Amino acid sequence: MRLRLAVPIVSLILFLAACTPAATPAPGGSASVGDLRLSGAWARAASLIAAEATPMAMSTPESGMGMEMAGTNSAAYLVIRNEGRQADRLIKAESDVARAVELHNVKMENNVMEMFQVDGIDIPANGQAELKPGSYHVMLIGLTRDLKAGEKVKLTLTFEKAGAVTLEAEVREP
Amino acid sequence: MSRVRLLILGVVVGLALVGAGAAAARLLAPPEYHGLVLEPNAPAADFTLTTAGGQRVRLSDFRGKIVLLFFGYRFCPDVCPVSLTMMKRALEALGAQADRVQVIMVSVDPERDTPDLIAEHVRRFDPRFLGLSGTPDEVAEAATPFGIYYERVAGSAATQYLVNHTATITALDGDGYVRVVYPHGTAGEAIAADIRHMLAGRYP
Numbered sequence: 001m002r003l004r005l006a007v008p009i010v011s012l013i014l015f016l017a018a019c020t021p022a023a024t025p026a027p028g029g030s031a032s033v034g035d036l037r038l039s040g041a042w043a044r045a046a047s048l049i050a051a052e053a054t055p056m057a058m059s060t061p062e063s064g065m066g067m068e069m070a071g072t073n074s075a076a077y078l079v080i081r082n083e084g085r086q087a088d089r090l091i092k093a094e095s096d097v098a099r100a101v102e103l104h105n106v107k108m109e110n111n112v113m114e115m116f117q118v119d120g121i122d123i124p125a126n127g128q129a130e131l132k133p134g135s136y137h138v139m140l141i142g143l144t145r146d147l148k149a150g151e152k153v154k155l156t157l158t159f160e161k162a163g164a165v166t167l168e169a170e171v172r173e174p
Numbered sequence: 175m176s177r178v179r180l181l182i183l184g185v186v187v188g189l190a191l192v193g194a195g196a197a198a199a200r201l202l203a204p205p206e207y208h209g210l211v212l213e214p215n216a217p218a219a220d221f222t223l224t225t226a227g228g229q230r231v232r233l234s235d236f237r238g239k240i241v242l243l244f245f246g247y248r249f250c251p252d253v254c255p256v257s258l259t260m261m262k263r264a265l266e267a268l269g270a271q272a273d274r275v276q277v278i279m280v281s282v283d284p285e286r287d288t289p290d291l292i293a294e295h296v297r298r299f300d301p302r303f304l305g306l307s308g309t310p311d312e313v314a315e316a317a318t319p320f321g322i323y324y325e326r327v328a329g330s331a332a333t334q335y336l337v338n339h340t341a342t343i344t345a346l347d348g349d350g351y352v353r354v355v356y357p358h359g360t361a362g363e364a365i366a367a368d369i370r371h372m373l374a375g376r377y378p
Contacts, residue, residue: 044255049294073251100332106252111357112323113253113341117330134359137252141332174259174299 029169034162035084036123041169043076043097043153047146071099071142076155076169080121081128090121090129092158099142106134120160147171204378205371208364209345209356211378217350221316223280223306226293231306233278233316234350240275240369241346245322247283247337248295253358254279257343258299263362264369265300272302274348274373280316281307282324282339320344320352347372 029041049072076095082088093101103121107114121136123129131137138155140147147153152168159165220234233241242261246254258279265272279296281287284307287295292305307313317324324339341358345368354368371377 044251046251046255047298049291049298073249075251075255100330102330102332104252108341108358111340111342112338113250113358114327114338115250115252115336116327117333133252133256139251139333174255174262 029078029167031165031167033159033165035082036088036159036162037081037083038165038167039079041076041078041155041167042172043140043147043169044074045147045149045171045173046072046074046143048072048143074140074143074147076138076140076153077131077133078169079128079130080123082123082125085125086161087125088123088162089160090123090157091160093138094156095140095153097144097147097153098140099144102139102141104139105136108134149173205376207354207368207378208360209354209368211354212352214351218346218352219319223308223312223316224289225304225306226290228289231304236276237350238348240348240372242275242277242365243320243344243346244279245282245317245324245339246279246341247281247339248287248292249283253341257341257358258296260360260362260365261343262300264365265302267363267366268369271370271373275369277303279303279305280313281305282313282317283337284308284310284313345369345372353377
């Protein structure tokens with residue numbers, strides 16, 4: 001009797017395990033993909049400004065800025081731990097809350113802040129990359145909606161070797 | 175037995191004296207500030223810029239208050255929000271004394287940050303904050319005397335351009351003298367502690 005019950009349970013577990021994709025989203029801004037463990041994902045709260053809908057009085061003809069470029073931005077952060085023996089690299093980030101998403105880093109020299117786009121963020125073998133304020137971050141350019149504290153934002157990150165994974169980042173102040 | 179009591183009493187009185195002495199020394203000693211302390215011999219250069227609704231604002235309008243002055247831009251998603259948050263925390267830590275402080279953010283990206291936009295942007299952090307912008311020339315005139323460097327650099331199709339800029343917070347006293355310059359990331363509570371000293375006229 002006990003054995004008869006065990007067989008379907010075991011096969012059910014195996015079936016579920018087979019169905020689970022390589023990338024497994026988990027609660028609390030964490031996920032796994034291949035040898036990579038992603039955790040502590042969060043995005044900075046930001047809200048669209050009503051004045052954005054009005055023409056820019058100060059814009060000069062030579063600046064050529066369209067209104068779509070005057071949007072509100074935010075940033076997302078997380079820790080990516082690599083438990084494998086092979087180095088990996090974060091090469092792309094996507095999110096439906098922004099018109100464009102880029103990987104950026106910040107350099108501070110003589111108190112001068114320089115933010116610049118990067119092609120990728122290395123995740124060393126048996127090491128980690130920490131995306132945090134004042135350092136590497138996922139830049140969310142031109143928010144399509146307000147990011148309110150407590151909400152969740154979906155981020156899809158693509159790694160050179162491990163592939164793509166989607167996780168939820170919690171929106172936080174600041 | 176009574177000798178033990180006497181000993182305990184002696185220890186307690188001794189500790190109390192040491193504590194009182196330490197407290198007195200703290201009150202008498204010059205306070206330690208949490209940033210680069212300056213001793214200018216004249217008030218900082220005045221500037222006139224624009225806030226929401228086209229209202230013109232001069233730095234000298236805030237004489238009598240401590241001014242926390244920050245130069246940044248709205249497009250900056252990482253560094254500038256941290257500075258604004260630290261200043262918000264400073265005001266929160268100061269409680270009622272925050273009435274004697276004015277936080278001002280000047281945009282170093284006047285092409286994108288209209289006075290209305292920068293004013294609303296900083297109000298989202300704290301309604302007491304004042305956001306200023308102006309013509310590129312006006313912003314340059316305001317920034318230079320404070321040693322603020324900023325420079326437009328090419329960005330991507332999405333960002334168009336980014337602005338490298340000095341990310342310090344400058345604290346001016348009620349007479350308009352620059353007293354302290356804080357490096358990026360100085361905790362709001364540390365700034366608040368310095369402001370309490372400044373309001374009490376205690377300088378290093």
